[in-house]
Amino acid sequence: MRQLLLLIFVFFASQWLFKKLKRAQAAAGNAHAGAGTARTSRGPAASGAPQLPDPLVRCAECGVHTPSSEAIIAAGHRFCSVDHAQRHAARPTGRDAR
Ligand SMILES: [Zn+2]
Incomplete structure (x- = not known):
């Protein structure tokens, strides 16, 4: 019985790890693929100005x-x-x- 619980826990843990890994890979892929085009066109409009130009x-x-x-x-x-x-x-x- 305890082994079953452990198995379930391991299952969830592995899924969480897999998700995390996948997200990291996707982020790395996006940064690598569309570093120039996607970011520059969206950056200023989407996020707005993170800091004021003059304080x-x-x-x-x-x-x-x-x-x-x-x-x-x-x-x-x-x-x-x-x-x-x-x-x-x-x-x-x-x-x-x-
Ligand atoms: Zn004054």
């Missing part, structure tokens, strides 16, 4: 988050606008003034 940076003056491409960098700080950069520069000790 948001925090304005040192007002704390607003701005895309890094639009942010103004002055004196090692990032600002949402030139106005804030100038305002921050006019105040050498910004934290004390507050």
Whole structure:
């Protein structure tokens, strides 16, 4: 009786292993066969952008988050606008003034 249970267990285990192996082989085959065409045409549309092209940076003056491409960098700080950069520069000790 115990042997029968063991047999069933082995059967399921082997099936699971077989499935896993098959999936790994299929994945390897897909990557090998359609690496160029299938992925490039589908990649951007299907998955969307996994990461934003430019990360948001925090304005040192007002704390607003701005895309890094639009942010103004002055004196090692990032600002949402030139106005804030100038305002921050006019105040050498910004934290004390507050
Ligand atoms: Zn600002």
